[in-house]
Amino acid sequence: MSTFLPSLLLVMMGGVLLGMGFIARKKAKASVSWPLAAGVILSSEVRERSRYDSSSHSSRTTYEAAVNYQYTIMGQVYTSDRVSSGQKNASRKNCNEIVAKYPAGAQVSVRYDPDKPQDAVLETIARGSTGNLILGAVLLALAVVLYIWLA
Numbered sequence: 576m577s578t579f580l581p582s583l584l585l586v587m588m589g590g591v592l593l594g595m596g597f598i599a600r601k602k603a604k605a606s607v608s609w610p611l612a613a614g615v616i617l618s619s620e621v622r623e624r625s626r627y628d629s630s631s632h633s634s635r636t637t638y639e640a641a642v643n644y645q646y647t648i649m650g651q652v653y654t655s656d657r658v659s660s661g662q663k664n665a666s667r668k669n670c671n672e673i674v675a676k677y678p679a680g681a682q683v684s685v686r687y688d689p690d691k692p693q694d695a696v697l698e699t700i701a702r703g704s705t706g707n708l709i710l711g712a713v714l715l716a717l718a719v720v721l722y723i724w725l726a
Contacts, residue, residue, distance in 0.1 A: 582722035589714030596711060599661035606660065606686050607699045614646035614685035614697075616677050617654070621670040638665060640673035646685040648692050655685070659698040 622639045645654045658673055665673070677683065677697065687695040 579722070581725070582718045585714050585718035585721065589711045589718060592711030592714065594711075602660040603696075603700055606688075606696050609686040609688055609696075612646040612648050612685045612687055612695075614644045614683045614695075616679050616681045616683060617643045617645055619643070619674045619677050619679050621667065621674050623667075638667045638670040640665065640670040642673065642677045642697070644677070644683060644685065644697065646687065646695060648687060651692070653687070653693055653695065655693070655695045657694075657696050659696050659700045661700070 619640075619642045622641045623636060624639070625634050625636045627634045640658060641656065642658050643654060643656050645652060647653070658677070683697055685695050685697060686699060687693075
């Protein structure tokens with residue numbers, strides 16, 4: 576049992592990361608064929624969040640490009656904050672680039688899901704999916720090695 580539990584935990588974490596990566600890529604691929612609507616950027620800023628871990632006495636800072644936009648489909652007004660499928664957090668540099676690309680007041684093309692028009696994106700990519708897929712695969716491989724090594 577002692578060799579099984581660490582391997583099982585690694586398999587579960589790897590599986591979750593792989594699932595997140597594949598789902599983000601599938602949604603991004605689907606969004607390529609979604610219809611376009613005219614939209615306008617309402618606000619655009621880089622949000623910085625710091626979290627302090629009292630056990631390790633360190634803080635971790637994450638960044639998010641917070642882009643809010645509005646679009647209209649058949650007279651119905653929608654708002655969204657999804658730039659793309661996948662992760663919202665990114666490096667400060669990437670967030671600054673996204674915010675610069677979508678300044679407040681800019682006219683944009685919005686891709687929306689025709690079955691759920693409230694689901695929309697500005698870009699048809701899956702941010703962070705490659706990292707999730709790689710890390711998930713590494714964790715699964717590590718689980719196998721650990722299981723064989725401890726057995």
